[in-house]
Amino acid sequence: MREFELLQHIYDANPSLSPSVTLPPGDDMGALRLSGHNILVTVDQIADQVHFDLKTTSLERIARKAITRNLSDVAAMAARPVGAVCAAALPRSMSSVDATRLFDAMRQTAQHYACPLFGGDTTLWDNPLLLSVTVLAEPWPGIAPVLRSGAKPGDVVCVTGALGGSLEPIQRDNRQYIHHLDFEPRVELARLLAERVTLHAMIDISDGLGRDLAHIARASHVSASIFANQLPISPAAKQAAARLNVPPWARAISDGEDYELCFTLSSPDAQKLPESILGVPITRIGQIGPAAIHPVLLQVDDKQIDVSDRGWEHST
Amino acid sequence: MREFELLQHIYDANPSLSPSVTLPPGDDMGALRLSGHNILVTVDQIADQVHFDLKTTSLERIARKAITRNLSDVAAMAARPVGAVCAAALPRSMSSVDATRLFDAMRQTAQHYACPLFGGDTTLWDNPLLLSVTVLAEPWPGIAPVLRSGAKPGDVVCVTGALGGSLEPIQRDNRQYIHHLDFEPRVELARLLAERVTLHAMIDISDGLGRDLAHIARASHVSASIFANQLPISPAAKQAAARLNVPPWARAISDGEDYELCFTLSSPDAQKLPESILGVPITRIGQIGPAAIHPVLLQVDDKQIDVSDRGWEHST
Numbered sequence: 001m002r003e004f005e006l007l008q009h010i011y012d013a014n015p016s017l018s019p020s021v022t023l024p025p026g027d028d029m030g031a032l033r034l035s036g037h038n039i040l041v042t043v044d045q046i047a048d049q050v051h052f053d054l055k056t057t058s059l060e061r062i063a064r065k066a067i068t069r070n071l072s073d074v075a076a077m078a079a080r081p082v083g084a085v086c087a088a089a090l091p092r093s094m095s096s097v098d099a100t101r102l103f104d105a106m107r108q109t110a111q112h113y114a115c116p117l118f119g120g121d122t123t124l125w126d127n128p129l130l131l132s133v134t135v136l137a138e139p140w141p142g143i144a145p146v147l148r149s150g151a152k153p154g155d156v157v158c159v160t161g162a163l164g165g166s167l168e169p170i171q172r173d174n175r176q177y178i179h180h181l182d183f184e185p186r187v188e189l190a191r192l193l194a195e196r197v198t199l200h201a202m203i204d205i206s207d208g209l210g211r212d213l214a215h216i217a218r219a220s221h222v223s224a225s226i227f228a229n230q231l232p233i234s235p236a237a238k239q240a241a242a243r244l245n246v247p248p249w250a251r252a253i254s255d256g257e258d259y260e261l262c263f264t265l266s267s268p269d270a271q272k273l274p275e276s277i278l279g280v281p282i283t284r285i286g287q288i289g290p291a292a293i294h295p296v297l298l299q300v301d302d303k304q305i306d307v308s309d310r311g312w313e314h315s316t
Numbered sequence: 317m318r319e320f321e322l323l324q325h326i327y328d329a330n331p332s333l334s335p336s337v338t339l340p341p342g343d344d345m346g347a348l349r350l351s352g353h354n355i356l357v358t359v360d361q362i363a364d365q366v367h368f369d370l371k372t373t374s375l376e377r378i379a380r381k382a383i384t385r386n387l388s389d390v391a392a393m394a395a396r397p398v399g400a401v402c403a404a405a406l407p408r409s410m411s412s413v414d415a416t417r418l419f420d421a422m423r424q425t426a427q428h429y430a431c432p433l434f435g436g437d438t439t440l441w442d443n444p445l446l447l448s449v450t451v452l453a454e455p456w457p458g459i460a461p462v463l464r465s466g467a468k469p470g471d472v473v474c475v476t477g478a479l480g481g482s483l484e485p486i487q488r489d490n491r492q493y494i495h496h497l498d499f500e501p502r503v504e505l506a507r508l509l510a511e512r513v514t515l516h517a518m519i520d521i522s523d524g525l526g527r528d529l530a531h532i533a534r535a536s537h538v539s540a541s542i543f544a545n546q547l548p549i550s551p552a553a554k555q556a557a558a559r560l561n562v563p564p565w566a567r568a569i570s571d572g573e574d575y576e577l578c579f580t581l582s583s584p585d586a587q588k589l590p591e592s593i594l595g596v597p598i599t600r601i602g603q604i605g606p607a608a609i610h611p612v613l614l615q616v617d618d619k620q621i622d623v624s625d626r627g628w629e630h631s632t
Contacts, residue, residue: 018399018427018430018432020398020399020432021399021432021434023434024434025434025435025436029435030399030401030434030435031434032398032399032434032452034353034355034398034454035353035454037350037351037353039350039355039452041399041401041434041435041450041452042401042435043401043402043403043435043436043437043448043450044403044437045403045405045437045439045448047405047439047441047443049441049442050439050441051439082336082348082350083334083336083337083346083348083357085346085357085358085359085450086359087359087360087361087403087448087450089361089363089446111334114334116334116336116337118337118339118340118341118346118347118348118357119341119345119346119357119358119359120341120359121359121360121361121448123361123363123366123367125363125365125366125444126365127363127443127444128441128443130405130446132359132361132403132437132448134357134359134401134403134450136348136355136357136452138350138351
């Protein structure tokens, strides 16, 4: 059983929920309406040997990722993070000093993004480290949460930043940079985007562009065509592609853990987009069409490839 | 390192938090103020071999406990649960049918307590099952959240239900009942209590009465004296005590996972309490005095025993 299939089942089996649930499972965050106020919630976990390697990764980097991964979901809704809680399952062998380092780094990361860590639960056990973080968010004033389901035929598809190579260590500013650990969640960028244009649909790229854009296509009952020669490809993806002797677009489409935003908007609104926001490039990579058998087709030279299931699967 | 020490450190090290955090770590729930509205949040996790045994416990019981444990924290604040999200780390060997049973049972339990499960995250891994559930709550109209820190010298100490023997299987209504799995979270009872009297301090008994009442004593800068001959002792605790040849009060004070409420209130308010609410006995067990070296003393015959550290420790 794969993660995606299981999640899909859970979403499909979703029964009639309370009317207070304004956003059921199936988007980057769920939402509740309380006394007329929308509260967005996301939960995400990272585990040793699945999402990081405790033997080779500093506790500070692990702690940071536990928080920023959730903040990327907040960015995907164009929402404002307001607070976090963490459930930590710590290996009994972890020293008290290391546990403190881990919590201090989570707290500092959360504070840095104006998302205070204000609660938690700790269990000691004889198994690997697992951190499960829940982040609460609310809409920015005047900005409705952006869902996966609003893409329309004729929309332009864009991405932020550069894709691929998230596991590949590269040198940047004289230090080692590994994207899946060190990425910057696009919270502020998403807000600036949403203030400037009407975003029809948005997702953060965690599973890989192919699979995540397919989430938008399926939720919106549309299809997407994207172009290999328009993809912004990261230096790390190029480095990995050269080493593995594969085309760089293959890495950009499927590596996953990009934590960049993929969004769609009307063609007139796309004209208003600057080349970059906060120093992060904004790139048109394709367009939205009517629903089709293949949710996401990639044009490579004169061939079309179905990339709807191209993504990273931790469990396969 | 023990769980309690680690949590204590995390609470002690708590830096200046954002003014939106109205209840920092250290109570049964944390709280955030959003647009004038108080949101309470708790997170709790249960793990195979720590909080249950997957080999001998049905998935339905495990799923139920994952939700009800958090609802007990909501009860401890006398608040109203509004929604839940769950992060599940599933052993890769678990079948899709079993994963579905688990999620269906969590969803049904959550729905039963008017606390819809509206989001989640699933990871497959080669380690034991771990479920981490976050529950959001809000105050009932006109009822402020009850903290651990409000106990006053002269207060009466009460508990709901009967204590001890939470791990001991007993026969009840012609079926096997194991309290730590099958308990009823006291959400509605807490609301009825808070409507009738002014609760000064409250906690749910998860670590054991001795240790949990010590949490109230320390947070309130008071001490507590309780009486062994006034403790309501469960049939399961008596059964376990007879088998182990120990006094029944020893089981009632330290078994943990009672998920009953321990609260303090003024003596005049204590006069107003009925003998039971919703069929659950309410029992006076002692009183609050000024701060003292021993936060919680138990009177047994003519001896006083410090029971401040008597509780269940998963990790020792």
